[in-house]
Amino acid sequence: MGIVIKVENLGKKYIISHQQERYTALRDIMANTAKKAIKKVIGKGEALPKKEEFWALRNIDFEVSQGDRIGIIGRNGAGKSTLLKLLSKITEPTEGKIKIKGKIASLLEVGTGFHNELTGKENIMLNGAILGMSKKEILKKMDEIVDFSGVEKFLDTPVKRYSSGMYVRLAFAVAAHLETEILIIDEVLAVGDAEFQKKCLGKMDDVSKKEGRTILFVSHNMGAVKSLCEEVFLLEEGKIILKGKARKVLEHYMLGNNIFRTGKVDFSDFARNKTYSPMKAIREGWIETYEGKIAYELFMGTSFKVCFKFKASRKIYDPVFGLTIKNGFGEIVTYITSRQINKLFGAIDEGTIIFELGDVPLMPGRYHISLQLYENEEIYVDILNDVLTFNILPDGEGSAKHYSYGGVFYMKSADIKLMDY
Amino acid sequence: MLKVKKKMNNSEDEGFEIIEAGKSEKHYWADLWRYRELFYFLSWRDILVRYKQTVIGIAWSVIKPLLTMLVFTIIFGRIAKLPSDNAPYPILVFTALLPWQFFSTALSDASNSLISNQSMISKIYFPRIIIPSSTIIVSLTDFGISFVLLAITMAIYRFVPNWKMVFIPLFLLLSIILSLGMSFLFSALNVKYRDVRYVIPFIVQFGMYISPVGFSSSVVPDKWRFLYSINPMVGVIDGFRWAIIGKGVSFYWPGFILSILLTFLIAICGFLYFRKTEKTFADRI
Numbered sequence: 068m069g070i071v072i073k074v075e076n077l078g079k080k081y082i083i084s085h086q087q088e089r090y091t092a093l094r095d096i097m098a099n100t101a102k103k104a105i106k107k108v109i110g111k112g113e114a115l116p117k118k119e120e121f122w123a124l125r126n127i128d129f130e131v132s133q134g135d136r137i138g139i140i141g142r143n144g145a146g147k148s149t150l151l152k153l154l155s156k157i158t159e160p161t162e163g164k165i166k167i168k169g170k171i172a173s174l175l176e177v178g179t180g181f182h183n184e185l186t187g188k189e190n191i192m193l194n195g196a197i198l199g200m201s202k203k204e205i206l207k208k209m210d211e212i213v214d215f216s217g218v219e220k221f222l223d224t225p226v227k228r229y230s231s232g233m234y235v236r237l238a239f240a241v242a243a244h245l246e247t248e249i250l251i252i253d254e255v256l257a258v259g260d261a262e263f264q265k266k267c268l269g270k271m272d273d274v275s276k277k278e279g280r281t282i283l284f285v286s287h288n289m290g291a292v293k294s295l296c297e298e299v300f301l302l303e304e305g306k307i308i309l310k311g312k313a314r315k316v317l318e319h320y321m322l323g324n325n326i327f328r329t330g331k332v333d334f335s336d337f338a339r340n341k342t343y344s345p346m347k348a349i350r351e352g353w354i355e356t357y358e359g360k361i362a363y364e365l366f367m368g369t370s371f372k373v374c375f376k377f378k379a380s381r382k383i384y385d386p387v388f389g390l391t392i393k394n395g396f397g398e399i400v401t402y403i404t405s406r407q408i409n410k411l412f413g414a415i416d417e418g419t420i421i422f423e424l425g426d427v428p429l430m431p432g433r434y435h436i437s438l439q440l441y442e443n444e445e446i447y448v449d450i451l452n453d454v455l456t457f458n459i460l461p462d463g464e465g466s467a468k469h470y471s472y473g474g475v476f477y478m479k480s481a482d483i484k485l486m487d488y
Numbered sequence: 489m490l491k492v493k494k495k496m497n498n499s500e501d502e503g504f505e506i507i508e509a510g511k512s513e514k515h516y517w518a519d520l521w522r523y524r525e526l527f528y529f530l531s532w533r534d535i536l537v538r539y540k541q542t543v544i545g546i547a548w549s550v551i552k553p554l555l556t557m558l559v560f561t562i563i564f565g566r567i568a569k570l571p572s573d574n575a576p577y578p579i580l581v582f583t584a585l586l587p588w589q590f591f592s593t594a595l596s597d598a599s600n601s602l603i604s605n606q607s608m609i610s611k612i613y614f615p616r617i618i619i620p621s622s623t624i625i626v627s628l629t630d631f632g633i634s635f636v637l638l639a640i641t642m643a644i645y646r647f648v649p650n651w652k653m654v655f656i657p658l659f660l661l662l663s664i665i666l667s668l669g670m671s672f673l674f675s676a677l678n679v680k681y682r683d684v685r686y687v688i689p690f691i692v693q694f695g696m697y698i699s700p701v702g703f704s705s706s707v708v709p710d711k712w713r714f715l716y717s718i719n720p721m722v723g724v725i726d727g728f729r730w731a732i733i734g735k736g737v738s739f740y741w742p743g744f745i746l747s748i749l750l751t752f753l754i755a756i757c758g759f760l761y762f763r764k765t766e767k768t769f770a771d772r773i
Binding site: 073165166192201 | 505
C-alpha cells in the first residue's frame with residue numbers, strides 16, 4: 068500500500084493579541100493611529116499592546132499509508148483540530164509541507180451549511196455539495212443516504228422542525244456516503260444517541276476495511292478510537308509525543324493522565340437529600356488502578372479500586388460501607404457492602420475506604436457508582452447516588468460494533484470450540 | 489546528471505498535492521473550477537431561502553421598487569419638477585432603480601456573506617470567493633422581478649421601448665463587475681474589521697442620493713459632468729436610461745469611459761485584496 072499523506076516538519080503559528088477584544092474594529096485602528104500620532108507629537112512613548120506568538124503545532128512529521136485508520140488523541144488545546152484543519156486545507160501552515168494523494172474530505176462538524184428553512188432533501192443536496200460531492204453523485208446516493216438516516220417520512224419537512232437526533236442522523240448520513248480516498252473526522256460522534264453512534268462507527272469501519280479508504284479520526288471517546296483505529300498519535304502541546312499501536316498509546320494516555328475526570332471528585336459541596344444524608348460525611352471519591360493511577364476508562368476484565376474519604380461530625384458506631392454499580396440505563400448491576408463480606412469496623416469518625424474490585428466482569432459501556440455509609444446497617448449517614456462515572460472499553464481485537472447488543476456481564480474465561488457433528 | 493536527479497524527485501511527488509505556506513495560489517483556478525457546483529448550490533440555497541421563508545419574500549421585491557419609484561416620482565418629478573428626458577417620470581426613475589437596487593442589495597448581502605457563513609468557512613475547505621459571488625445571484629433574480637415591473641409600467645404608459653434595449657446586458661454586466669469588486673473588498677474587510685458592516689448601509693443610503701436615481705444626470709451642469717462620473721454607478725445608470733428610454737437621452741462618452749475604467753480598477757483591487765486575505769479567513773472568523 069502506498070503512502071497517501073506525508074507530513075514534513077509541519078508547524079502552525081498564531082499571533083495572540085493581548086487586547087481584550089475578540090476582533091479588531093476599524094474604528095479602533097483609526098483611533099489608535101490617531102492616538103499614536105498625537106503621542107508622537109507630544110513626545111510621550113507608549114508601549115504597543117503585547118502580542119504573543121503561539122505555536123499550535125510544531126515539528127510534526129508522519130506518514131500515512133492507504134487504508135490506515137489513524138486516531139489522534141490529546142487534551143483540549145493539544146493541537147488536534149489544528150492538525151486536521153491544516154490537512155483539510157482550511158488554514159495554511161506557517162512552515163513545513165503536507166503531501167496528499169487523492170481526494171480528501173473533512174467532517175469537522177456534521178451538518179455544516181445546513182439551513183433550517185430548507186427541507187431534509189434540500190439539505191442533503193446542499194450539504195453534499197459543500198462536502199465536495201457532485202450533483203450526480205448526490206442524486207445517485209440519495210436513497211442510500213435517506214435509508215441510513217431513517218428520516219424518510221420527514222424528507223419534505225424543513226429541518227427546523229426536526230428533533231436534534233434526526234438532524235444529526237441526517238447530517239451524518241450525508242457525510243458517511245462521501246466517496247473520498249481520505250476521510251478526516253473530528254469528534255462528530257460526540258452527538259447523537261448511543262445506538263446511532265454505534266451505527267456510525269460500524270459504517271466507518273466498513274468504509275475503511277472494505278473500500279480501503281484512509282481515515283484520520285480525532286475523538287475524546289477512547290472506546291471509539293480504540294475500536295476504529297489501528298494506530299494512534301498522541302499530541303501534547305503541539306507535538307506528537309507518542310505514536311504506535313492503538314492499545315499501547317491509549318493505555319499510556321489513560322494511565323498517565325487523570326484527564327477523564329478532574330481526578331478526585333470533591334463531594335463536600337454536593338447537594339444532599341437530608342433523609343439519606345443527614346451528615347456530609349463522604350468528602351472525596353475516585354477510581355484508581357491497582358498501580359495507583361486515577362483512571363475512569365478501563366478495559367473490560369481489568370481490576371480497579373473505588374475509594375472514598377470520609378469525615379463525620381461524630382463517631383459512627385458499627386459503620387457499614389457500601390458501593391453500587393449501575394449501568395448507563397440506571398439499572399443496578401451489582402453492589403457490595405462491608406456487611407456482605409463480614410467486614411466489621413470499630414467506632415470511627417474519619418478515614419479512607421478502599422473497595423478492591425478484582426477482574427471486574429463488565430461489558431463495554433458506561434457505568435455509575437453510588438457510595439454509601441450507614442451506621443449499623445439501618446441508619447443512613449451519607450448516601451451519594453451516581454457520583455462517579457467510568458467507562459469500560461472493549462478489550463483485545465474486537466471492535467465496538469461486536470458489543471452493540473448491550474449486555475452487562477463479561478464472560479472472561481469463556482471460549483468457543485468447533486467439534487464434529 | 490542533474491537533470492536526471494530532478495526528474496527522479498518529480499516522480500516521487502507524482503500524484504501528490506502539496507500544501508505549503510504561500511503555495512495555495514497554484515491550484516487556485518483549478519480549485520475554483522472544481523467547486524463550480526458549490527457556487528450553483530449556494531446560489532440555489534440563497535434563492536430558495538429568500539423566496540420560501542415568507543410570502544413577503546416575493547412581495548417585498550415587488551413592493552420595494554414600486555414604493556421607491558412612487559416617492560421619487562412625487563419628490564423629484566412633481567415637487568421639484570426636474571426634467572424627465574422626454575419620458576414619463578416613473579419610467580425615468582424605474583430605469584435607474586433597476587441597476588441601483590441590484591447594486592445596493594448585492595453589496596449589502598455579499599458584504600455580510602462571509603460572516604453569515606462562518607461555520608462553513610471554519611469547517612470546510614473551498615475557494616472562499618464562491619460565497620460573496622453566489623450571493624449576487626439572488627440580487628440578479630430580484631433584478632429580473634424588477635424588470636418585469638418596468639415592462640408593466642411601460643405598458644401602462646404606452647411607452648414604446650427602444651431597439652437599444654439589446655445593450656442592457658452590457659450595462660448589467662458592468663454593474664455586476666462593480667458589485668463583485670466592491671463585495672470582494674467589503675466582505676474581506678468585514679472579516680478583519682467587524683464594524684465595516686455599519687459602514688455599508690451608509691454607503692448604500694448615501695449612494696442613492698448622489699447617483700442619478702431620482703433624477704436625470706442631465707440636470708448636472710456640463711462642467712461638473714465628468715467629475716460626477718467618478719461614481720461608477722453614474723455610467724451604469726446613464727447606460728440603462730440610454731438603452732431603455734432611447735431618444736432624448738444623450739450619451740456622455742467621457743463619463744462612461746471613466747466609469748468603465750473605475751469599475752475595472754475597483755474590481756481588480758477588490759479581487760486582489762480578497763485573494764490576499766482569503767487564506768486567513770478561517771483563522772480570523
